[in-house]
Amino acid sequence: MFPKLPLSLILLATALLLTGVYGKDFLKLHEREPVVQGPGVTRVGKLSAYLPALKNTAGDTDVYYLEGKEAGATVFVMGGVHANESAGMLSAVLLVENAVVKSGRLIVVPHANESSFTNTAPSEGVPTRFEIKTAGGTRWFRYGDRLTNPIDQWPDPEVYVHYPSGQLLSDFEVRNLDRSFPGRADGNFTEKVAFALTELVRRENADLSIDLHEARPMNPIVNCIITHERAKKLAALASIDLDSKGVQMRLEPSPKKLRGMSHRELGDHTQTLSVLMETGNPIQDKLHARADEELILTGKDDFFTRAATNGLLYVPYLENGLSMEERVGRHVASVQELLTVFADLYPEKKLAVEHLPSYDQIRKQGMGQFLLSNGISTAPSGTARQTGS
Numbered sequence: 001m002f003p004k005l006p007l008s009l010i011l012l013a014t015a016l017l018l019t020g021v022y023g024k025d026f027l028k029l030h031e032r033e034p035v036v037q038g039p040g041v042t043r044v045g046k047l048s049a050y051l052p053a054l055k056n057t058a059g060d061t062d063v064y065y066l067e068g069k070e071a072g073a074t075v076f077v078m079g080g081v082h083a084n085e086s087a088g089m090l091s092a093v094l095l096v097e098n099a100v101v102k103s104g105r106l107i108v109v110p111h112a113n114e115s116s117f118t119n120t121a122p123s124e125g126v127p128t129r130f131e132i133k134t135a136g137g138t139r140w141f142r143y144g145d146r147l148t149n150p151i152d153q154w155p156d157p158e159v160y161v162h163y164p165s166g167q168l169l170s171d172f173e174v175r176n177l178d179r180s181f182p183g184r185a186d187g188n189f190t191e192k193v194a195f196a197l198t199e200l201v202r203r204e205n206a207d208l209s210i211d212l213h214e215a216r217p218m219n220p221i222v223n224c225i226i227t228h229e230r231a232k233k234l235a236a237l238a239s240i241d242l243d244s245k246g247v248q249m250r251l252e253p254s255p256k257k258l259r260g261m262s263h264r265e266l267g268d269h270t271q272t273l274s275v276l277m278e279t280g281n282p283i284q285d286k287l288h289a290r291a292d293e294e295l296i297l298t299g300k301d302d303f304f305t306r307a308a309t310n311g312l313l314y315v316p317y318l319e320n321g322l323s324m325e326e327r328v329g330r331h332v333a334s335v336q337e338l339l340t341v342f343a344d345l346y347p348e349k350k351l352a353v354e355h356l357p358s359y360d361q362i363r364k365q366g367m368g369q370f371l372l373s374n375g376i377s378t379a380p381s382g383t384a385r386q387t388g389s
């Protein structure tokens, strides 16, 4: 007979075993996916350059500078303000790996809230990674959450008081980067990240700032360009041009009384023309069945097909779902259009960016065609050729 073990010992052994098994997956969340420096990247820096307090924290992230030979306008593009809106992050990565700037410069931050890539929403059962095949191998990317990881900012207050407006929001919104702009240097973790991004826009004199997001297809604010009033002409012209090319991106005014969002606060607190774009991402809605890697990539789900048939969605739900190609193609085409219209409206500022694939190219050829294949290394960001800093 085996000796009878005390229950506490059995429970302790089980807890240690589970910690060992699942702890490995947990640590993997903190591994950063490689982003390859494309032909247009002239240097890579860190967000902490704009707020040293972020150095060596999960709030620091890579900043890619693509500078033209000829001086001109500065355009700032960020993805990953919300880490569960994958097409925003991937579109920013695609800019870093493809764009070549002739005049002016692009500054791109693909993982604006790096911390939010290190956790997923409790009880959603979403995957933590997804993969895209390229000619040279498979690239992997993290799927995160809308909010900063509680490891980096805890506890939430009962009511979140936005700085500096005093607006009151629900407790968890205190960890929402897109409710934390313009941020403050001595604020909480998320406010610090927001402050550094705002400071980047200020110090680099960004003429135009573009924030790439996704939203639930049952949310009316989707497939649209949300614009600060100073950017209205630019965004309206881009929206009309996109429409004529078969890419509908409606114009939405930035509400003046809803505070903390990048399109509102960057426009109010800096010199930049500020817009935010939304594409429709089915995994963010509650309607879908299993939330797996397939759903992230194809956006295809039977419940959505039924919802679309019943007119419940605010985006055209394509027969084959709302694929990553459709969503990234839409973002990249919209960025391209905003750059083209900006160059037309402000010719004296000189802006010329080349080599961005079109909506049709991305949809027909697939994302893998436009992701550089030497990103297949599993080396975390910050090593080798993946980043320069």
Ligand SMILES: [Zn+2]
Pocket: 081, 082, 085, 178, 213, 214
């Ligand atoms: Zn968002």
